[in-house]
Amino acid sequence: MATTKKRIYLSPPDVGQRERAYLLAALDSGWIAPVGPDLNAFEADIVKRTKTRHAVALSTGTAAIHLALRACGIQPGDRVYCSTFTFAGSVNPVIYEKGIPVLIDCDRHSWNLDPTLLAEALANDARNGTLPKAVVLTHLYGQSADLTPIVSACTQYAIPLIEDSAEALGATYHSQSVGTFGLCGIFSFNGNKIITTSSGGMLVCNDSVIAERIRKWSTQSRENCIHYEHTELGFNYRLSNLLAAIGRAQLESLDEKIAICKAHYQAYAEAFKDIPSITMMPICKYGEPNYWLSCITLAPTSGNNPTSIVKTLESENIESRPLWKPMHLQPFYRNAPTVGGDVSADLFNRGLCLPSGTNMTHDERDRVIEIVRKCLLPK
Numbered sequence: 001m002a003t004t005k006k007r008i009y010l011s012p013p014d015v016g017q018r019e020r021a022y023l024l025a026a027l028d029s030g031w032i033a034p035v036g037p038d039l040n041a042f043e044a045d046i047v048k049r050t051k052t053r054h055a056v057a058l059s060t061g062t063a064a065i066h067l068a069l070r071a072c073g074i075q076p077g078d079r080v081y082c083s084t085f086t087f088a089g090s091v092n093p094v095i096y097e098k099g100i101p102v103l104i105d106c107d108r109h110s111w112n113l114d115p116t117l118l119a120e121a122l123a124n125d126a127r128n129g130t131l132p133k134a135v136v137l138t139h140l141y142g143q144s145a146d147l148t149p150i151v152s153a154c155t156q157y158a159i160p161l162i163e164d165s166a167e168a169l170g171a172t173y174h175s176q177s178v179g180t181f182g183l184c185g186i187f188s189f190n191g192n193k194i195i196t197t198s199s200g201g202m203l204v205c206n207d208s209v210i211a212e213r214i215r216k217w218s219t220q221s222r223e224n225c226i227h228y229e230h231t232e233l234g235f236n237y238r239l240s241n242l243l244a245a246i247g248r249a250q251l252e253s254l255d256e257k258i259a260i261c262k263a264h265y266q267a268y269a270e271a272f273k274d275i276p277s278i279t280m281m282p283i284c285k286y287g288e289p290n291y292w293l294s295c296i297t298l299a300p301t302s303g304n305n306p307t308s309i310v311k312t313l314e315s316e317n318i319e320s321r322p323l324w325k326p327m328h329l330q331p332f333y334r335n336a337p338t339v340g341g342d343v344s345a346d347l348f349n350r351g352l353c354l355p356s357g358t359n360m361t362h363d364e365r366d367r368v369i370e371i372v373r374k375c376l377l378p379k
Ligand SMILES: Cc1ncc(COP(=O)(O)O)c(C=O)c1O
Pocket: 059, 060, 061, 062, 063, 086, 087, 088, 089, 090, 138, 164, 166, 167, 187, 188, 189, 190, 200, 201
């Protein structure tokens, strides 16, 4: 019999009176196009929050990665190193520019790009004269990658680093915001992210020339003329002023939302600590994550796999998901060169994301815990 219990979503948007007030004020102001005071203020708020110099509000995180790659001057046939354990939006922009993504595995203790594999691959390239044009690094599930050795390897070979921080707004590495260590960083405000503008993105960087070029490209590269004049290719990638107003309201509650996500993670960890076949996603000491999604892995001996748990939860009207399927296992990327790949493949086979919404109640979380425990308690 189908359950009548209220649906629990994985990570739904959490908006309230503040978003309503900011959005209606923006609407009433008449600034409803992708230009206006909320757009400027949202960029300034992100600059302040991440302690970077410049921010450009864009229509999606994917668009932000695309323009960051163009800022690196990617040409057809250029190789770009990418995290394989990520979402497709991180790697697809390399294909938009006809580049060749080279997919690099993660390590087990951070689930993020393995710095040793990166350093070895770059050293090898330097010997063979095949260095990549850029590195796109994902900070997965709200936790920073181990940036010191990654930045140092990129610096050694003068390779620009783009930090895909789509999932990680608010996360830090040694107290510094993710997204601010490389040439450019990007954030996503898609509906499932820790803060949302329904759809939206932001590019941050410390270089004013790059920031201005990207801002111009995002508005169809329109020149500063009375008529429409274009001297280079442009894109329609600017964020709407209305969505920026929602973003400003959301950003005001970012710390509150991080605290709630952290409490979810800790409650799951406490509830599963007597079940040896469940391991929580590791938390690295070098930084503070935003705990966007609480993820677990299952011991191979548990007799369960992520799909069976996802289906059991679904039968109780609860949404969960296997971990990201690595890009090197995606049919579309089957021919992409790959460095390593076994670690992310293993995590994908054994891992899942549990409901982590900032509006999930304690009772709802207890429903999730009860079902997962029932599936995995030793029989
Ligand atoms: C790691 C990662 N990169 C890129 C993106 C793309 O962001 P957007 O959906 O805003 O284009 C997302 C999320 O959707 C993501 O999770």
